[in-house]
Each structure stands twice: as C-alpha cells, then as structure tokens.
Amino acid sequence: MVSRIAVPPADLPAADLPVTSGEVEERFRLLVESVKDYAIFILDPDGRVSTWNPGAERIKGYTEAEIVGKHFSIFYPPEVAATGKCDEELVIAAQEGRFEEEGWRLRKDGSKLWANVTITALREPSGRLIGFAKVTQDLTTRKAAEENLRSLAAQSAALAEKSRIQEFQERFLAILGHDLRNPLAAIDMGAGILRQSISEPASVRILDRMQSSSSRMTRMIEQILDLTRSRLAGGLEMVLEPVDLRVTLTRIVDEMRSAFPTHAISLDCPPLEGTWDRDRLEQVFSNLIGNAIVHGDANAPVGVRATADMNQVQVAVHNEGPPIPLELQKTLFNPFRRGERDSRTAKTEGLGLGLYISQEIVRGHGGDIDIESTASAGTTFLVSLPIHAIGKP
Numbered sequence: 001m002v003s004r005i006a007v008p009p010a011d012l013p014a015a016d017l018p019v020t021s022g023e024v025e026e027r028f029r030l031l032v033e034s035v036k037d038y039a040i041f042i043l044d045p046d047g048r049v050s051t052w053n054p055g056a057e058r059i060k061g062y063t064e065a066e067i068v069g070k071h072f073s074i075f076y077p078p079e080v081a082a083t084g085k086c087d088e089e090l091v092i093a094a095q096e097g098r099f100e101e102e103g104w105r106l107r108k109d110g111s112k113l114w115a116n117v118t119i120t121a122l123r124e125p126s127g128r129l130i131g132f133a134k135v136t137q138d139l140t141t142r143k144a145a146e147e148n149l150r151s152l153a154a155q156s157a158a159l160a161e162k163s164r165i166q167e168f169q170e171r172f173l174a175i176l177g178h179d180l181r182n183p184l185a186a187i188d189m190g191a192g193i194l195r196q197s198i199s200e201p202a203s204v205r206i207l208d209r210m211q212s213s214s215s216r217m218t219r220m221i222e223q224i225l226d227l228t229r230s231r232l233a234g235g236l237e238m239v240l241e242p243v244d245l246r247v248t249l250t251r252i253v254d255e256m257r258s259a260f261p262t263h264a265i266s267l268d269c270p271p272l273e274g275t276w277d278r279d280r281l282e283q284v285f286s287n288l289i290g291n292a293i294v295h296g297d298a299n300a301p302v303g304v305r306a307t308a309d310m311n312q313v314q315v316a317v318h319n320e321g322p323p324i325p326l327e328l329q330k331t332l333f334n335p336f337r338r339g340e341r342d343s344r345t346a347k348t349e350g351l352g353l354g355l356y357i358s359q360e361i362v363r364g365h366g367g368d369i370d371i372e373s374t375a376s377a378g379t380t381f382l383v384s385l386p387i388h389a390i391g392k393p
Contacts, residue, residue, distance in 0.1 A: 039136035042122070045129050047072050047090055059115075059138045061108030072134065075105045077112075093119040093132055102139065114143035180221055188214040226357045236357075236364045238277040240389055245272040245281070245306060245313060252285050253304060256293065263293050264301035269315075272308050275388040280361045285315070287354040288381050292319035296379070311387055312367075318380045324373040332371065333359045365389035 039056035041049055048071050052064040060067070060075065067074075073081040080103075093099040099119040104112050116137040122130050191210040198204060226236060246269045253267045285304075292302040296319025303318040324332065335356040359369050366386045373379040 037137070039134075039138075041134055043072055043090075043119075043132040043134055045131055047086060047132075050131065056136070059107075059113070059136060066108075075136075077104060077106060080104075089119055090132065093121045094129055097121055105136070113138050113140045115139060181218060184214050184218050184221075188218075224353070226353070226360070236280070236360050238280060238361075238364050238389065240275050240277055243274060243276045243278045243281065245269065245274065245276075245315070248278060248281055249285060249304060249306065249315070252282055252289060255286070256289050260293050263298065265289065265293070265304065266301050267304045269304070269306040270308075272306055272313055274313060274385070276365060276385065277361070277389075280364070284358045284361050284383065285317070287358050288317040288383070291354070292317050292379070292381075295319065295321065297321040300378075308387070313385045313387060315383045315385075316380050317383075318378060320378040323375045324371070324379055329371055329373065333369070 037055060038053075039059045040053045041056050042051040044050050048069055049067050050069075052062070052067055056067075057063055071086070073086040076086060089099045089101075097120065100117065102114065102116050105115045105117070107113060116139055118135045120133045120135075122133055124130055188211055191207045191214065195204065195207045195211070198207065249267060249269050253265050257263075257265055289302060289304060296302055300320035304315065305318070306313060306315045308314070333355050335353055355369075362369050362383055362385065366389050367384045370382045370384070371379070372382070
C-alpha cells in the first residue's frame, strides 16, 4: 500500500496556506492576552463584561471570575454612573461606530485612575449589533505629571505676582518715607517758628493744633511703615545694643509727664542692663504708657514697674479704670483694630496699629506681651524680654 502525502502546489508556498477563522480567532486571543498595558475586553449589547484580558486585571484589579457578567458601570464613580452616562456611551458607540474620552474610573479597591477609554461597536456582516470592544489605557501617571506642571506654572505666576506686589510696596514705602514725611517736617518746623513769634491767643491755638496734627500724622506714617516692613520682611529689623532699661523708662516717663501734666505716673525700676533695640523699646513703652493714661482713671496714677531675674526682664504698665472686655482682649493686638471713642477726649485712637507694632517689636526681641484686665484690679500690660535679645534670625 502506498501512502499519499498532500503536497502544496509548486506556486503556493507552505507559509501562504489559507488560515482558518478558528486560527485567526486563536491568534487574536493570544495577542489580546499578551497585552499588559491596556485593558481589552468585550461587552455584550447591554454593557455586561463577557471577556477579560490580563491587562484589564492588572489595571482594574478584578480577576476574570469576579468581573465577567458584571455591568461596566462598576468601573465608574457611583455619582457618574447614576447620571446614565454609561448608557449614553453605548448609544454613541452604536450610532457612530466608536466612543472615546478621558476621565476618572475606579479600580476594584476603590482608588481612582485617569483613563483613556475607547468603546467600539461590534457588528455581524448583516449589521446586527453583537457587542462592544472596550480598550482602556491607564494615564494616571501622565495626569499627575500634567497636574504637577500646572501647579509649577501656577506657583511661578504667583511668585511673579508677589514680586510685582513687593515692588509696588517698596515704592509705596519710599513715598511714605520721603515724599510725605519731609513736607510734614517742614510744616511742623514752620509752625514752631511762627509759634515763637506770635502771641495772639487765637493764632497760638491754631499753630498748636497744626503742630499736634503734624506730629500725629508723622506717627501714623511711622506705624504704616512699620506694619509694611513687618509684613514684607517677616518681622521688624532690630538694631541691638547695650541698654540700661531704667534710663530708657525714665526718659519716657518724663516725656509723658510733660505731655500729660495733670496725670500722675509712678516708676519703679532698678538699674537693668541688657541687649535690646533702644529706639524700638522706647516705641513700645511710649505706646503702652500713653494708652494707660488715655484709657485709665484720670484720678488714679499709672504705674510702671520693672523686675528681672537671671534671664528675663518684666515690665508691667498698670492703670486703674474700667476693664477691657474679654472679647476685645482677644483682638487687642490685631492690626487696624480701633477702640471705642474715649469718653473724655472724644478722639479716636488713630489707625489701631500701636499695640500690634508693639507686640511685633517685643516678639522681635524674643519676648511677648500679656494682658490682665479686671474690674477689681484694673488693667496691666506685662512685657517680657530676654536679658540679651538675639533679634530676628
């Protein structure tokens, strides 16, 4: 018996033999299963998962047994799926052939991924819809990189805006520091010269008011300068030097006694030497003693008392009179906090920067200001300072 072996015709190489549809399907299955970077799966016409590749398991987190038969809306945030979006996507894919978008999807563990999604309608030669092919690419890393770039761009824009504002503030400081203070100094000097040569009472009162207003405006400008410098530089600059606190407090008290001759001020301060900014401390205690005089009982003295230990100095400025309400104490050191009109002078306190700047100065020395105010004991501002301030780092 002779065996017969089928030999391909001479004009048709073995490699070009026709491939059966079953072989094509098998090769496609092997291709899909080898893809790890894309989720590739089939949906039935109603949107239920019917196939699942390893890439889908890696990206979505579900095994084939867990997901086959589930509706693909499981991959969408609940609030999105509730809007009917999944059905709309299938309708668009069926009508136009495909649907594509980028958006947030959910993994099995509930974490979100940013995905590029393509849904393609699958039809028989007759045109009957038999399902959808869905391909998902995880773009979360790219999305994060884009967000970082946008964040860096926003930060760069913010820094540019901050630089522009700082330049404006520096120009504003220059205007305050030179263009306003110099004319005020000229007004004050001129009023002082005229005051010496004029004796008519009405004119004297006018000149006195001019000098008082000029001095008040100068103090307001200095406070605004201090506020702006503090905000720009993160604190006021300190010029530290050896200071005898008793000498400084004595000078301030003497000035206050001259300015308020009808108000008694007592001073109890031993020689206290330390390292501080002399001019800034004068600014603090002038403010605190002035406030105590203005807001305290006119018939009771203002007391200034200083004590020290090995590392710290404490200066208490005390006045009798109505206490500061507790709710007001909480905001007392806020900038631009204006108090009630004084019942005796009917004048406002100015810009409301004095206590804020005083606190900034004391903190710039490494110290702090506390307040105690009760109806029975009066009001005391307690300034604590290290013996040797180190200033702003």
